[in-house]
Amino acid sequence: MSAPRHKAVILHPPARDIRLEEVEGPKITDPDDVIVKVTVSCRHNTPTISHIQLSSALWAMWKRFAPLQVLSISLRHTGSVKEFIMGHELVGEVVALGSSYGNDVASRPLLYSTLRIGDKVISPFTVSCGECDNCALGFSARCAYSKLLGSPSLSGAQAQYIRIPKAGGTLVVVDPNQFSGIPDPSLLLMADILPTGYFAVRSALRHPNLELIKRNGPLRIAVVGLGPVGLCALVGFLDSLAEGLWDSSSTQCTILAVDPSRSRRERASHVRDAVTCRYPASVEYLSPDEANEWKAKNGGVHAVCEMVGNNSALRLAYDLIRPFGVISSIGVHTAPNLPFTGGDLYDKNVSLSFGRCPVRSIFDEALEVLKRWPEVFGVGNGKIIDKVIGFGAADGSDVRRTYAEFDEGICGKVVFDPWKE
Ligand SMILES: [Zn+2]
Ligand SMILES: [Zn+2]
Known part of the structure; x- marks a missing residue:
């Protein structure tokens, strides 16, 4: 199973070369995989006020160290300096399930039994299986299968489709009763920040x-x-x-x-x-x-x-x-x-x-904070999200400008809708 060709924001290291490209859609490569159609995604960090995203960490190092050192750091992580789809936060809809799903396996996380095509989901910014010792203790940030979305090891969320490994442990289903009235950009904040x-x-x-x-x-x-x-x-x-x-x-x-x-x-x-x-x-x-x-x-x-x-x-x-x-x-x-x-x-x-936040483990606690202050976590002036935009021009110039504006402090958190023109 695979998604159709899609638009994605791709970083071509080692330079800070960001392009909007049309590429092959993600495929199910493991029985525990799920393909999600992305509704909203984003990035929030900068080289100077860097946060979690590996690509930005690389940029920060790019500024501070010689290119050769950047190369060696990237090589240590990936074995090569190859391009990857950026972005590590997303809300979306399940469009394909691996063969592990729908089998009523009581010994595995609930979503392996209950997740359905069409379910609306939030993905925390790192993969967590929900089954290893660290996940069991509430330390999902250091899952034995941990991968950072939008890094050389896993394609990211600034795209129309994304593959989520170990999705039965990683994803959170947006139950309309539990999440009623919370708009997608606010839900997106639950993926990381x-x-x-x-x-x-x-x-x-x-x-x-x-x-x-x-x-x-x-x-x-x-x-x-x-x-x-x-x-x-x-x-x-x-x-x-x-x-x-x-x-x-x-x-x-x-x-x-x-x-x-x-x-x-x-x-x-x-x-x-x-x-x-x-x-x-x-x-x-x-x-x-x-x-x-x-x-x-x-x-x-x-x-x-x-x-x-x-x-x-x-x-x-x-x-x-x-x-x-x-x-x-x-x-x-x-x-x-x-x-x-x-x-x-x-x-x-x-x-x-x-260290890194175990988003999946503390998700429910943090959701209560969002529910108490929905207006603060909304979109607009004086709120945490500045605006929701599409990828814009096909040559990627709008995406690059948004990144530059953020890095210069001109705008705050910007949310991408990859389907918006
Ligand atoms: Zn785990
Ligand atoms: Zn983040």
């Missing part, structure tokens, strides 16, 4: 040291990096103050929202205005220098969510943290060393939490 922002917050607030502060307050926390994922973390913090993770809403709380970009800070203030009215939290919007000044006056914070993935952001997180503080780092770090020593960490009793 909303759970990822929430995960960064959860990793900090569930730490035992933070439990102590919860009893003794006042709480001071920071979000470093206010790109789309950082905004999701900001909403996650505000949400946690009254709903769930952080149940003592009487504790006075200060949140530092830190980013060098004024426009990102302004967007953060719009997002905050839509969620904070019920909570006793004050948010300070600061540049990195202003954050250091704030720290000199006020003595630092108990937790930092570091959403950027470079050493200047991580060093700022260390500088801002109080003794026994928690740094929850969600950015993809490509630098060879951390910007502090073991001794630095010892001297402040800092706890570090690093």
Whole structure:
């Protein structure tokens, strides 16, 4: 079974050469595969504020290192530098099922028995089988079969069709009762950035040291990096103050929202205005220098969510943290060393939490955040998504312009509808 020829956004490494091309449709190559017709997909990261996407990590390295090093890193991952379809977030419709499906196998994840052609699905940005030891523990980001969508090892979602391996463990079916009224672009945030922002917050607030502060307050926390994922973390913090993770809403709380970009800070203030009215939290919007000044006056914070993935952001997180503080780092770090020593960490009793969000494992928890703040996670001015666009001109010029605008900070999160003209 295979999908028809389709349009796809393809990166041709090692240069940052992005093209819109018509290519062969994906095929079922394993009994556990599913082919999904993509309704909406996106990318959200940049070389400077890089997040999860491998292609962007490669670009970041491209900027920082000599081309030969990029080549060697890519070779380490793939054995070659070959082109691949970009994009790792999608909502779509099942159009073909491998032979593992429809067989009522009680020992496997439920979708192997229940998934049907025509089902609407969300795919988290990494493959997870739902059956290995790591998946069983709730660590789906490190599934034994993990693959990153939109990387040299697996074709991505900026296309009209995509093959999802281990789909019975990976996909989430959009049940109309559970998801009623949530538009597709908002559902798309569930593929990565909303759970990822929430995960960064959860990793900090569930730490035992933070439990102590919860009893003794006042709480001071920071979000470093206010790109789309950082905004999701900001909403996650505000949400946690009254709903769930952080149940003592009487504790006075200060949140530092830190980013060098004024426009990102302004967007953060719009997002905050839509969620904070019920909570006793004050948010300070600061540049990195202003954050250091704030720290000199006020003595630092108990937790930092570091959403950027470079050493200047991580060093700022260390500088801002109080003794026994928690740094929850969600950015993809490509630098060879951390910007502090073991001794630095010892001297402040800092706890570090690093790594990729297990989207599939925490999906239901994160969905509750989306349901509480549907307007914030919508499309438009002051919301997390800027706009929904088609692939545009057949020569790929519109796609390239969108990428360039994002990288320059002109636009925020942009969602692609691969069927829109
Ligand atoms: Zn697994
Ligand atoms: Zn992402």
